[in-house]
Amino acid sequence: MRSEEIGTYEMLWDCPHCNTPKLLGIQHRHCPACGAPQDPSARYYPSDEDKVAVEDHVYHGADLICPACTTANAAIARFCVGCGSPIGGDAEAAAARSEQQVGQGEAFGGETSKDALAEARARRDAQRQQAQQAHAGPKPGMSRGLKIGLVVGGVVLVVAVLVFVLFFWKRETTVEVKAVAWERTIEVQEFKEVRDSAWCDEVPSGARKVSRKQEKRSTKKVQDGEECVKKRKDNRDGTFKEIKECKPKFREEPVYDDKCYFEIDRWTTVRTEQARGSSNDPAPSWPAVELREPGTCKGCDREGERAETYSLTFVDLDGESHECEVERAVWDQAEVGAKWKAEVGVVTTSLDCGSFTPAR
Ligand SMILES: [Zn+2]
Ligand SMILES: [Zn+2]
Structure with a gap:
């Protein structure tokens, strides 16, 4: 200042x-x-x-x-x-x-x-x-600030209790396993030419046909004049002082940098093979992947990421159905027609998918 x-x-x-x-x-x-x-x-x-x-x-x-x-x-x-x-x-x-x-x-x-x-x-x-x-000493009546504080505190407490009831108030119920399902996927990747872009100081090696373009990379604060006020202060001796006080003002300004556009050879997912089933017998298995040309050449292909999901469908006592994605170990214990204990939200009526205990 x-x-x-x-x-x-x-x-x-x-x-x-x-x-x-x-x-x-x-x-x-x-x-x-x-x-x-x-x-x-x-x-x-x-x-x-x-x-x-x-x-x-x-x-x-x-x-x-x-x-x-x-x-x-x-x-x-x-x-x-x-x-x-x-x-x-x-x-x-x-x-x-x-x-x-x-x-x-x-x-x-x-x-x-x-x-x-x-x-x-x-x-x-x-x-x-x-x-x-x-x-x-302290006045018997409450101060305004204290009153406001108490009211605000009360409202916050009520909201907290409501949220708690809405989301955490659960009761145990019995549900029936209605259906089981699994799905497994394998990505197939090809080493191929792709177009990509990066800031020119971060271009990966192997990039070809690089072209540059100025683009906004970030913003910075630059000073944009001042904001001033005039003050008068009593000197207490029959005079007063007038003072100008100024603070710098700032504005945001874009910062441009070179963006590089290029071609590069990269492992790229070209398709996803999928296997699915609605029973645990036969056991879940991975989909077959046929590779055209295994290796590391341009145009070669390979297996990429694998993923698996296991889901169960339940019907509760009211006939309402719920779907849960579960761990494999839980899924393995599920048999269509079996009765399981689970927790259900009292207000939300949604099933807690992490709360199963097979009731035997
Ligand atoms: Zn006197
Ligand atoms: Zn006079």
């Missing part, structure tokens, strides 16, 4: 006795019209048009309030400009107006002493309330 000081300006105040508005925080410690002392808690920020710059401002610190007459004195004063009383370590420092902020290109609005006093009053009330709460 980049921070830049724009300048230092006078806070303003309105005289509460003769109503003279827009008196200057530093120059007018007393009202030039009636002589009434400045109340530091009535100091406010001016609009941009009413801003009065303080050149070569030397900052000594927050004003000190005279304990005897409440006049605001510069932090370096040893005696009160209002009543002459000594200003010692027991003098209270002037309170700060809260910081204000506008976006880029926006102007600050003006205020009056009423706004400043209202803010001071609200701050005092909040402090008093906090002090009372600290004294009284």
Whole structure:
């Protein structure tokens, strides 16, 4: 974040006795019209048009309030400009107006002493309330945050219980094995020419007829100007500081790279041989694979991946049928017409395919 000081300006105040508005925080410690002392808690920020710059401002610190007459004195004063009383370590420092902020290109609005006093009053009330709460200990009533927390917690709990009931509440039931089935497959691969593509720094060896094309490979963040705000901060000595704060802004930009298109010889699945059956006698077997030209030449073929699945169809007491894919060891125990125990979802009514125990 980049921070830049724009300048230092006078806070303003309105005289509460003769109503003279827009008196200057530093120059007018007393009202030039009636002589009434400045109340530091009535100091406010001016609009941009009413801003009065303080050149070569030397900052000594927050004003000190005279304990005897409440006049605001510069932090370096040893005696009160209002009543002459000594200003010692027991003098209270002037309170700060809260910081204000506008976006880029926006102007600050003006205020009056009423706004400043209202803010001071609200701050005092909040402090008093906090002090009372600290004294009284925790309040008997629940705080708003706690109430919201409890409601949210309750809702989450109910949803969790519902999900649990929906998916995990099961009961044991008896099902009948209605049908058994198996399927086995073997891929047949041929070593043949295929077209493929890869980023040019990842092209496999053996690639032929390589052509290149620029394509989007990733994205990166690039800085796209800045996002700025203007802030004004009370110096607590009758002036305020205006600051510009900027954060870099980013946008996504595509990153292009060379994509290579090529031809290459590769083992490629050209067909899948399949065997299936609906009984466990005869036992499941692999399909026959006839190879045209075994070997590693171009145009040669070989066996690829093998896969096998075993499934059972059950009918429950309500006559509803369920299908399960199971391990071979479970499948081997299945006989059409046999009664098995299994778990079924109370709400979902779906059969838990991992819960079988043959009931004998
Ligand atoms: Zn006045
Ligand atoms: Zn005084």
